[in-house]
Amino acid sequence: xxxxxxQAGVTLLKQLxxxxxxxxxxxLSGSVTEEGERANAVDKLRKADILWQPEGEQGLRxxxxxxxxxxxxxxxxxxxxxxxxxxxxxxxx
Numbered sequence: 545x546x547x548x549x550x551q552a553g554v555t556l557l558k559q560l561x562x563x564x565x566x567x568x569x570x571x572l573s574g575s576v577t578e579e580g581e582r583a584n585a586v587d588k589l590r591k592a593d594i595l596w597q598p599e600g601e602q603g604l605r606x607x608x609x610x611x612x613x614x615x616x617x618x619x620x621x622x623x624x625x626x627x628x629x630x631x632x633x634x635x636x637x
Contacts, residue, residue, distance in 0.1 A: 559592045575603030
């Protein structure tokens with residue numbers, strides 16, 4: 545079991561490293577389409593559960609856990625603030 549977990553972690557980290565530019569572009573822009581020159585990379589990230597598609601025609605987005613990891617490591621207060629504002633708005637409702 546530990547060996548499988550190790551291998552899964554290594555595979556995930558390799559995908560993150562190999563497609564770092566694309567992942568950061570998605571992080572900053574919010575989404576990406578499966579079309580264009582990066583279609584192969586987008587497909588690989590989707591299969592690795594790094595990207596997901598919320599609804600039919602919307603673009604692919606980073607999985608919440610990957611986005612949270614980037615926010616934490618980059619100390620990106622801009623995105624944390626957006627999430628905090630949504631939480632307080634929901635509490636008000």
